[in-house]
Amino acid sequence: MTRDSTASTASSALRDSARRTLLLEQQAIAGLAKHLDDAFDHACQLMLQCRGRVVVTGMGKSGHIAGKIAATLASTGTPAFFVHPGEASHGDLGMITPGDVVLALSNSGETAEVTALLPLLKRMGVPLISMTGRPGSTLARHAEAHLDAGVEREACPLDLAPTSSTTAALALGDALAVALLEYRGFTAEDFALSHPGGSLGKRLLLRVGDLMHGGARLPQVPLGSPLRDALLEITRQGLGFTCVVDEQGLLAGVYTDGDLRRTLDHHSDLRDLKVDDVMTRQGKRAHPEMLAAEAVKLMEDHRISALAVVDDQGRPVGALHMHDLLASGVI
Known part of the structure; x- marks a missing residue:
């Protein structure tokens, strides 16, 4: 086999792998629709009734997704910020007030740093919304509203690295933010007020x-x-x-x-x-x-x-x- 044919075969294999990944993640997002139920409505109501902020938390890859969800909520009319669960157990819990709502992400629903917050949140009377891939998990069972972000399998061929599950969680977070945005009647000008320094803000704010x-x-x-x-x-x-x-x-x-x-x-x-x-x-x-x-x-x-x-x-x-x-x- 020539060097050119070897390179061509390798390129084809790489593209095939990429296509399988995209297809699996597409299927993961499509499967979320059947998981939407009364719990989603309840989660939205908890956020709409929140007198403080929505505190989003998660560990590892879920933490990265949680940070993005918090940023999306904040820029679309729902005051929100991210708290690292490990740091919360070492002083940052003081950032959470009784008027807040916590949205906790964990694919397994058993992440130790996240479940360690449960007694403290219960004691403070802070409502908990969980987003996990296991409705029977500890985190799901102790939440006032559980959002099922479960996927059939990860896009990773070893079914280990968080891929489809993090994509699904991200999409479900976007669905939450958009549902709240539309319910509030959030406008383009409201959005621009959160983005005054960018080109979007200039287009929407300058008269x-x-x-x-x-x-x-x-x-x-x-x-x-x-x-x-x-x-x-x-x-x-x-x-x-x-x-x-x-x-x-x-x-x-x-x-x-x-x-x-x-x-x-x-x-x-x-x-x-x-x-x-x-x-x-x-x-x-x-x-x-x-x-x-x-x-x-x-x-x-x-x-x-x-x-x-x-x-x-x-x-x-x-x-x-x-x-x-x-x-x-x-x-």
Whole structure:
């Protein structure tokens, strides 16, 4: 057998192994649906009624999954944090208060560091939700609500390394978080408040009024102005356009760099032109409370690079350029 054929055979075997793993984990997640029962509803109610935080705990691989579940709950409207069960027995139990709910993960339901917390939690009167692969386990029997995350077998060919079981626990944790999110009516803006530093937060929190140029930076000329004045205003403000306002101060139209190119195509002499003759009447406009992300879509849909920002009466109060959106990180 040549080196190339050996490499090809090895690659095929590796891909086959990967496919078997993915299929087994897919089956593990699909099997969770039949485990959902009244206990899931009860677990959700315990979390919804919780006056404190949901404390998620687990040891080893289950601990890693528990940490992710806690983070997902916290970012979707359910205050939560992770406590290491080993550290809890050595002082960190003080992080748990009588108003909290504990969600404990253990595939066997017999993890010593986790079951050691049972008497202490009972004494504090803290409700316990367990997530295990064995409904008859110690942890399951002492919980107020038990979530069955059992799988037929691990994806590991030795049926030893936590693979399918941790994937199932992670998916069940997501199911909990999403069920609570939808029940609470949690919105995209609520989500963004938990992510103010990321690009998602910027897209969902920033509004046009936060980015627009107003006051002396607002380019505008009155109706009837010579085209020359409009061009000087565009140059002075450097935003690529100017608002054109009527006698009441309402937006009558805009004159843009694009309008100038069209004007040059159709007029050989610009000296006697009024801005009224060549402006884009009305023009696309935004409002200060509009999400910046909506302004981006408006610009993209109409292939423009700037917007006039008007108040409820239609008076210009600001100007927004695509460069402002780029600089803010919205795009």
